[in-house]
Amino acid sequence: xxxxSLLVLQLNEQKEIVSYKQRHLNKVVRQAxxxxxxxASESIIQLSEQGLFRASKRMTSQQLGYFCLVTEGTTSVQIxxxxxxxxxNGEELYFVxxxxxxxxxxxxxxxxxxx
Numbered sequence: 001x002x003x004x005s006l007l008v009l010q011l012n013e014q015k016e017i018v019s020y021k022q023r024h025l026n027k028v029v030r031q032a033x034x035x036x037x038x039x040a041s042e043s044i045i046q047l048s049e050q051g052l053f054r055a056s057k058r059m060t061s062q063q064l065g066y067f068c069l070v071t072e073g074t075t076s077v078q079i080x081x082x083x084x085x086x087x088x089n090g091e092e093l094y095f096v097x098x099x100x101x102x103x104x105x106x107x108x109x110x111x112x113x114x115x
Contacts, residue, residue, distance in 0.1 A: 035099055043084040043096035061087040
């Protein structure tokens with residue numbers, strides 16, 4: 001699950017909401033000093049250098065932000081530092097740490113679709 005907060009909806013077979021779980025940040029600590037962040041171009045270079053962004057791929061979105069990763073089935077939440085979220089070909093999702101350039105991938109979650 002990704003985002004600044006988490007909202008998990010449980011649907012029945014008619015795609016009606018039957019329950020939900022919600023989490024949000026309630027304590028944010030300000031960093032003592034300013035940090036220079038990687039630009040969007042620099043984050044794309046990081047993907048390219050790791051062989052993840054080849055000439056055959058197309059960047060479909062990019063967004064700088066603070067993202068939370070929640071491991072399904074646990075109560076642990078990992079808050080990422082300033083991070084570029086980059087999507088390639090509308091399918092592959094990568095997170096590039098905007099401070100040190102580290103790349104993290106996640107598995108996309110299935111979404112509810114109408115049949």
